Amino acid sequence: MTRKILTGISSTAYEHPFDRKALASLQNMPGVSPLLKKVNEYGIDRLLRLQSLGSEIRVTPRNFPQLYQPFLEACQVLDIATVPELYLFRGTGHIKTYIIGVEKTIVRINLDGMEWLNYDELLFIFGYEIARIKSQHIIYHQMSIVMPALKMWLSSTTLGIGGLVAGGVELALYNWVMMAKFTADRAGLLTCQDVNVATTALMKLAGLPEEYLTTDVIEDFLIQSREFAANSFDSLDQVTKILSYSESSLSWLVMRTGELLKWVDSGEYEHLIQAENLKPPETEEKEGWNFLTSW
Structure with a gap:
């Protein structure tokens, strides 16, 4: 297929309108700017990069071409001028990918992702992560990764992280991550x-290996996704929704598929x-936000 x-x-x-709205709410919350400053002061960007460099296998065209080639094509399709580094980490029993590095980006995929996903599905997964580069919002994703540790580190400082979290910063952050x-x-x-490739990739992210993706299973999954997307959850309290999104064990892949189908x-x-x-x-062009100087 020629893409x-x-x-x-x-x-x-x-950009999804829920994403735009949630990010605006997060950026307007008191305390976000000093929290980002602390992330910078503690060298979180460099720390996360060092963890990958010291613990994971860097993917090259020679060692894992089955990963590197779709990764390179994904960067080309989405018009990313500088191809970031790609790293492979150990299996976890389900597919996991991350992107880190505001100044120098690293995309990470686990062994399950390499073994479960075919070439076209890898394009979907890598495109999903590269979207963070396009939006220039990696700093907020990194903040969500280290938020539990930040709360512990800063609990006794004058920053008053407990008050910030109580005020909704943490909930607003996790809400935006979901959106x-x-x-x-x-x-x-x-x-x-x-869209068929996107669907099977999302189903594999939900935990279904290739052998279970029969026509009937896929069709029923699509029906379920459309039914879920048709529901209205406006009656639920906003905090209840956000607390649900902050539960890391919930993938919300049915909801995500439903939203994607609505867009199609x-x-x-x-x-x-x-x-x-x-x-x-x-x-409409705007200057990019600089991690080191834009405070």
Whole structure:
């Protein structure tokens, strides 16, 4: 399959409105800026990078071409000029991927991801992670990774992390992390450019190996996803929703699939794929946020 190279595409072109709203709420909360400063002061960016360099296997075209080639193609399709480093870490019993490094990005995938996903599904997964680079929001993802440790480290300082968390910073952060997945899923689909591939990749993320992905299983999963997406959860308290999203053992893959199908059904995905010019107007360009200087 020949995939279209999305030259000049901006993350705003496929950004989910829930993502945009949740990020605005997070950025406007008191305490977020000093918390980001602490992340910078403690050298979290460098620490996370050193952990990967010292513990995981760097993927190259020679040692793991079955990973590197779809990774390289995903960067090309989403128009990433500088290809980040890719690392392979040990299996966990289910597929896991991460992206770290504000200044120098590293994408990480575990052994289960390499063994469970075919080439096209890897395109979806890598596109999902590369979306973090396009949006320039890696710093917030890193903050969510280290939030439990930050709370412990800062509990006795004058920053008053306990008060910040009680005020909703932590909940707002986890809410945004969940909403950002909707945008990243869209980027994954734009990368693999096949909704059937995106569906099977999401099902494997939900824990189903290849041998269980029969036609009946896939069709029932799609029915379930559409039914879930049709529900209205407006009656639930906002904090209840966010607490659900912060539960790390819940994948919400059915909900994510439902949101992705709604985007496809709306025609917006096809419009982007068929668009001749993906570059946003010059008036919409904005200077990128600098991790070291923009405080």
